[in-house]
Amino acid sequence: MLTSIKGKSVIVTGGSKGIGRGIATVFARQGAKVTIAARGEDELKTAASEIEGDVRYEVCDVSDWDSVKAMVDSTAAAQGGLDIMCANAGAFPQTKMVDMDPSEWDQVLSTNLRSSFLCVKAAIPHFEKAGKGRVVLTSSITGPITGFPGWSHYGASKAGQLGFMKTAAMELSRYNTTINAVMPGNIYTEGLQDLGQDYLDTMAASIPLKRLGDVEDIGNAALFFASDEAGYITGQQVVVDGGQIIPESLEAMEEI
């Protein structure tokens, strides 16, 4: 049993859909005050009204510094400070390098990696004021561990988040703040559904636990990193993938 996070002030970027919504649901269920942030106001409004608990929303583009700073400051004002930043928002368009316009590379790096830096930077003054804090990044197995055609930019951004995290862990220690990352495998989300049923079926078949992950599987890992009990863990990452990265070959899967 983890010490309660009831009343803690939490931001979840990308909380209108998918994994972010799962993280927000888990934290709100535990009694935290949660702000979900994304660009689309309609989806934010729907999610904030559907998730049970104390949930508000802020429209924000995580790749834009002014937008992130305004969202973080306004959340801290509304929720009486900031305890936990879940930098989760991300995008994964699939384009092979030969067809990729360089602007798409920049866009993905900006949404997935620059955003991690911006969210942490904006949160620092609030953690300093509180004398403590927690950051949880949503990285991926794609990039740090695996590869997939069409995701060179995505993989670079997700591995980049882990590189960023190592130095951030050192700089944040001065504010008694930890930063850790969850590395999801294939989690059933709106974003993943866009990749088509064939992709979903093939992926489920390649996972030892024989199912795609649920968004709350990631929320539970984020909750652990945000807990008092995880206070001596920083700069680390955990894979949550149903065993997907373990099989050495297709044959190994057939042996199960």
Ligand code: NAP
């Ligand atoms: P999703 O269902 O497509 O949801 C993405 C969320 O991020 C939405 O709320 C979206 O809202 C928001 N977002 C995207 N660009 C944004 C921007 N520039 N500013 C603010 N918000 C933005 O995606 P997901 O599958 O839940 O993925 C969430 C995170 O998990 C990503 O970092 C992804 O890389 C990671 N991940 C996912 C999987 C998976 O299997 N699903 C696996 C590994 C890692 P708006 O579009 O309205 O802004």
